[in-house]
Amino acid sequence: MFHNSSQRKYWIFKSEDEVAHMRRKANQKFRNKIQESGKSAVSDSMFLERHEEDVLFRHYERRLLDFCNAFKPAMPKSVVGTALMYFRRFYLNNSVMEHHPRTIMLTCAYLSCKVDEFNVSSTQFGGNLLHETPAGQERVLEQILEYELLLIQQLNFHLVVHNPYRPMEGLLIDLKTRYPTLENPESLRKSADDFLTQAAMTDAGLLFPPSQIALAAILNSALRASLSMESYLTECLGLKEDKDSISKMYDSMRRMKTLLKKYELPKADEVNIYKPRLERIHAQFASSSNKRKRGYEDDSHVAKEPRLVEEEWTDEDLM
Amino acid sequence: MDDQGCPRCKTTKYRNPSLKLMVNVCGHTLCENCVEMLFVRGSGNCVQCDTPLRKSNFRVQLFEDPTVDKEVEIRKKVLKIYNKRDFDFSSLREYNDYLEQVEDIVYNLTNNLDVENTKLKMEQYQREHRDLIQKNKATLTREQEELEELLLLEQQGNEQRRLDVLQDEQRQLQAKRKNKQALLDELEQSQLPATILLAQHKVRAAQLETQIEQQKQTVKPTNLFSTGIHMRQTVSLVAVPKVEDVLFHYKPLHVETYGPPVPELEQLSRVGYLNHVRAAMPQDTAGGYTSALACHRAIQDAFSGLFPLKG
Numbered sequence: 280m281f282h283n284s285s286q287r288k289y290w291i292f293k294s295e296d297e298v299a300h301m302r303r304k305a306n307q308k309f310r311n312k313i314q315e316s317g318k319s320a321v322s323d324s325m326f327l328e329r330h331e332e333d334v335l336f337r338h339y340e341r342r343l344l345d346f347c348n349a350f351k352p353a354m355p356k357s358v359v360g361t362a363l364m365y366f367r368r369f370y371l372n373n374s375v376m377e378h379h380p381r382t383i384m385l386t387c388a389y390l391s392c393k394v395d396e397f398n399v400s401s402t403q404f405g406g407n408l409l410h411e412t413p414a415g416q417e418r419v420l421e422q423i424l425e426y427e428l429l430l431i432q433q434l435n436f437h438l439v440v441h442n443p444y445r446p447m448e449g450l451l452i453d454l455k456t457r458y459p460t461l462e463n464p465e466s467l468r469k470s471a472d473d474f475l476t477q478a479a480m481t482d483a484g485l486l487f488p489p490s491q492i493a494l495a496a497i498l499n500s501a502l503r504a505s506l507s508m509e510s511y512l513t514e515c516l517g518l519k520e521d522k523d524s525i526s527k528m529y530d531s532m533r534r535m536k537t538l539l540k541k542y543e544l545p546k547a548d549e550v551n552i553y554k555p556r557l558e559r560i561h562a563q564f565a566s567s568s569n570k571r572k573r574g575y576e577d578d579s580h581v582a583k584e585p586r587l588v589e590e591e592w593t594d595e596d597l598m
Numbered sequence: 599m600d601d602q603g604c605p606r607c608k609t610t611k612y613r614n615p616s617l618k619l620m621v622n623v624c625g626h627t628l629c630e631n632c633v634e635m636l637f638v639r640g641s642g643n644c645v646q647c648d649t650p651l652r653k654s655n656f657r658v659q660l661f662e663d664p665t666v667d668k669e670v671e672i673r674k675k676v677l678k679i680y681n682k683r684d685f686d687f688s689s690l691r692e693y694n695d696y697l698e699q700v701e702d703i704v705y706n707l708t709n710n711l712d713v714e715n716t717k718l719k720m721e722q723y724q725r726e727h728r729d730l731i732q733k734n735k736a737t738l739t740r741e742q743e744e745l746e747e748l749l750l751l752e753q754q755g756n757e758q759r760r761l762d763v764l765q766d767e768q769r770q771l772q773a774k775r776k777n778k779q780a781l782l783d784e785l786e787q788s789q790l791p792a793t794i795l796l797a798q799h800k801v802r803a804a805q806l807e808t809q810i811e812q813q814k815q816t817v818k819p820t821n822l823f824s825t826g827i828h829m830r831q832t833v834s835l836v837a838v839p840k841v842e843d844v845l846f847h848y849k850p851l852h853v854e855t856y857g858p859p860v861p862e863l864e865q866l867s868r869v870g871y872l873n874h875v876r877a878a879m880p881q882d883t884a885g886g887y888t889s890a891l892a893c894h895r896a897i898q899d900a901f902s903g904l905f906p907l908k909g
Binding site for chain 2 (some may be wrong): 281283303445446449452488490524528531
């Protein structure tokens with residue numbers, strides 16, 4: 280359950296500032312690493328700034344969402360939610376410049392299918408990469424398998440992700456059973472669902488427990504439909520005397536709504552400027568890690584025959 | 599053992615399960631036949647590592663992994679030199695340090711690390727503790743002799759018992775044969791009618807049988823339990839010290855869920871939750887599923903972590 284999960288212990292942070300700080304640290308770490316390795320022709324302007332990284336991150340996050348939605352057979356919502364959460368957590372501690380988002384994104388989807396017990400064989404998964412030839416799909420799969428261990432490591436092996444979808448169902452059931460004041464809770468479902476999908480594209484999952492996100496979704500849609508649900512909190516959840524908790528909960532919900540409002544779709548022209556820079560960075564700095572399997576850094580085995588040129592596949596190959 | 603083959607002739611091991619593998623000081627194995635063939639002149643080089651070897655150094659392999667055998671040999675040799683016992687040391691720490699030293703030496707020699715230095719160390723130790731080594735060797739041989747005497751005694755006891763049993767059987771067989779012979783003789787010579795003779799014979803045979811049974815059942819009186827304690831000897835048991843401790847009080851497990859209390863699984867239908875959950879199909883109930891399970895899980899998830907942290 281969520282209350283004794285690794286998500287609550289290690290992946291819920293206190294404020295948006297803390298999250299932003301971690302991302303800045305990851306960016307800085309990459310810059311230091313490159314500068315220490317002393318590669319020639321390194322200028323500070325080559326690196327991506329934080330806001331530029333953010334734009335790219337959101338762009339690839341969108342593509343991950345579209346990929347999951349277009350997946351055949353249909354991916355359950357929790358799998359999509361888990362994949363998005365993995366993507367977000369990975370780029371909390373790593374920079375976009377270090378590991379290219381397009382492979383990480385597919386690896387997140389692949390891992391999430393496994394963890395959430397949505398059984399898809401790797402060939403079936405590869406079959407969903409529609410614009411590739413079968414040989415290209417093989418290559419992509421190989422890359423996914425290489426990155427898988429790295430992804431798991433960077434998630435600190437905390438693979439279970441609690442999504443807000445089931446809490447939302449639970450709250451709706453509870454409303455129907457104990458809160459007859461609200462006549463038709465089902466009417467709230469659609470807009471609460473949209474709220475949750477939007478929330479998955481923000482940092483809400485890293486800041487609030489999933490049950491609070493679900494409650495915010497329901498209260499928000501009730502507000503939209505001009506239905507009052509004040510008494511639910513005080514009566515049913517037993518918070519009549521606990522004014523402090525109630526105010527804190529409203530506060531969290533306001534923060535969540537702000538997060539959702541702040542989210543903006545990545546603009547195409549910005550993306551088109553930053554992407555080639557990202558490609559250039561990868562082409563220049565990522566070649567050193569091509570030879571070994573990602574994630575097997577401490578392996579003392581004899582390396583397999585060094586991969587020659589890593590076949591570069593572009594973004595268009597994905598969708 | 600079948601999965602291991604002789605590295606040289608490979609197939610022969612599978613075809614001939616009785617064939618033995620021999621290990622040498624370098625840790626590589628060879629089957630008996632190959633040893634004969636390669637070392638016909640008494641010395642040669644190992645097939646896999648090319649170290650010069652002698653035929654006499656080959657020993658029958660006792661373990662599946664030849665490196666284990668190699669280590670066992672090395673250990674025997676090392677322990678011949680490093681033969682101190684636990685009462686030779688004044689503290690446990692010293693004894694453990696000594697043992698660690700020995701293990702390091704065995705490890706180095708087995709994995710061919712730093713062989714030169716290790717051998718020098720061994721020689722130095724040997725020179726320094728020559729007398730102690732001799733003395734310990736003497737005590738060791740004495741102990742071994744005592745053990746061997748005990749073993750011999752036991753074996754003799756077993757033999758004796760076996761012979762006794764055999765003799766008993768022989769006697770019984772002879773008694774039966776004599777009985778039969780007596781019957782035939784009587785049938786020949788005596789005047790009594792055959793039926794009476796047969797009846798008499800039967801009685802005698804029955805008596806013999808009961809005698810044999812009784813003999814088997816007589817237990818030889820001993821005065822020793824199998825653990826060696828004399829019977830009727832009072833063994834003093836040390837009084838178990840009474841431990842006074844705080845009495846244990848059971849406290850039920852309390853898990854903090856950071857949210858409102860969740861109704862129990864059994865209460866769900868009474869309160870009315872189950873009306874709002876999809877009912878279980880007959881196929882589902884076969885596996886033990888009830889709609890209350892799904893409902894309970896959804897409610898638990900909804901309430902877990904709902905309240906903000908205090909402070």
